[in-house]
Amino acid sequence: MITASPTSRLSPPLPGWRELWRDAITDAGELLAAVGLGHRSDLLPPDDAGFPLRVPRGFVARMRHGDPFDPLLLQVLPRVAEHDVAEGFAIDAVGDMAARAGHGLLHKYDGRALLIASGSCAVNCRYCFRRHFPYGEEIAAAAQWREALAHVRADTSIRELILSGGDPLSLSTHKLQELTRGLADLPHVIRLRIHTRLPVVLPERVDEVFTEWLATLPLQKVVVLHANHAHEFDDAVDAACGRLRAAGATLLNQSVLLRGVNDDADALVHLCERSFAAGVLPYYLHQLDRVQGAAHFEVDDDRALALMGELRTRLPGFLVPRLVRELQGDASKRPIADFAR
Ligand SMILES: *Cc1c(COP(=O)(O)O)cnc(C)c1O
Numbered sequence: 376m377i378t379a380s381p382t383s384r385l386s387p388p389l390p391g392w393r394e395l396w397r398d399a400i401t402d403a404g405e406l407l408a409a410v411g412l413g414h415r416s417d418l419l420p421p422d423d424a425g426f427p428l429r430v431p432r433g434f435v436a437r438m439r440h441g442d443p444f445d446p447l448l449l450q451v452l453p454r455v456a457e458h459d460v461a462e463g464f465a466i467d468a469v470g471d472m473a474a475r476a477g478h479g480l481l482h483k484y485d486g487r488a489l490l491i492a493s494g495s496c497a498v499n500c501r502y503c504f505r506r507h508f509p510y511g512e513e514i515a516a517a518a519q520w521r522e523a524l525a526h527v528r529a530d531t532s533i534r535e536l537i538l539s540g541g542d543p544l545s546l547s548t549h550k551l552q553e554l555t556r557g558l559a560d561l562p563h564v565i566r567l568r569i570h571t572r573l574p575v576v577l578p579e580r581v582d583e584v585f586t587e588w589l590a591t592l593p594l595q596k597v598v599v600l601h602a603n604h605a606h607e608f609d610d611a612v613d614a615a616c617g618r619l620r621a622a623g624a625t626l627l628n629q630s631v632l633l634r635g636v637n638d639d640a641d642a643l644v645h646l647c648e649r650s651f652a653a654g655v656l657p658y659y660l661h662q663l664d665r666v667q668g669a670a671h672f673e674v675d676d677d678r679a680l681a682l683m684g685e686l687r688t689r690l691p692g693f694l695v696p697r698l699v700r701e702l703q704g705d706a707s708k709r710p711i712a713d714f715a716r
């Protein structure tokens with residue numbers, strides 16, 4: 376039962392983001408039927424390779440009907456190829472698991488500390504490094520936050536706290552409030568950055584309570600979205616981005632270069648243009664983390680560089696993302712550039 380809100384005189388009550396989250400599709404047969412591929416039993420995966428299927432219905436609605444190669448569908452539908460064993464593809468692709476198992480704070484780069492604020496996501500992306508680590512909500516436990524914040528408090532070189540995951544917006548706004556209260560008396564922390572896929576896959580998450588919290592934070596605010604294809608944007612996503620900007624956030628987008636999803640120049644140009652139409656600047660284009668089960672998504676560096684060359688000729692410089700790879704032990708994301716090879 377959905378209770379009426381004060382605004383319901385103006386508009387019919389809508390389900391809250393929690394309900395939409397719970398209502399996600401988790402069954403491959405149901406997903407295929409929803410996109411008009413119910414008759415294609417050959418597309419039914421034999422199993423989920425240990426990483427459950429999960430996708431919100433609003434995201435499914437943006438998939439092209441009847442197209443087994445739809446770039447959104449390919450990101451979420453388990454495939455037999457996930458069982459392929461490929462050389463160089465590891466369980467812990469970026470070597471973060473030691474830190475993730477502790478208090479959840481990763482301080483690998485100067486001035487920036489990254490907190491694994493939550494292990495949950497509204498969508499399970501098949502290429503994700505997280506597929507082998509179904510770490511749960513407990514990462515957000517208060518005791519661990521205290522420990523993480525104690526580290527941030529003690530190290531005055533940390534200018535920016537990054538909330539990541541999983542998806543930090545899987546936490547209630549109340550929880551996020553608790554967390555940022557702990558930052559209130561830390562003058563060296565001037566910026567809060569949130570890495571999240573939720574405004575794209577479940578834009579209803581960017582509700583009034585959330586934007587009010589964000590707007591009142593006495594920090595610089597950056598929200599890094601994660602969209603891989605122009606079709607991930609629709610009116611609801613545009614509106615969510617508008618609300619985030621109105622709350623004072625700078626919006627950036629990071630994508631992963633994925634074979635069959637966005638590894639052609641038209642798709643990438645379209646993505647960069649479409650995200651900017653929503654007020655979002657392209658930030659990074661990541662080479663895939665080499666995680667076991669995702670090898671079929673990999674695009675080699677030569678092809679990636681050729682694509683970047685095309686993007687530079689077809690887009691204004693400020694809409695060209697930086698092609699990078701994350702490597703264990705590096706002091707930053709590593710740019711992949713023609714001259715550096
Ligand atoms: C990616 C990452 C950051 C942020 O790096 P930027 O280049 O500033 O976006 C910070 N900390 C960790 C541990 C990271 O993996």
Ligand code: SF4
Pocket residue numbers: 495496497498499500503504505540541542572601
């Ligand atoms: S962490 Fe990001 S890429 Fe990985 S499953 Fe969650 S939303 Fe998808």
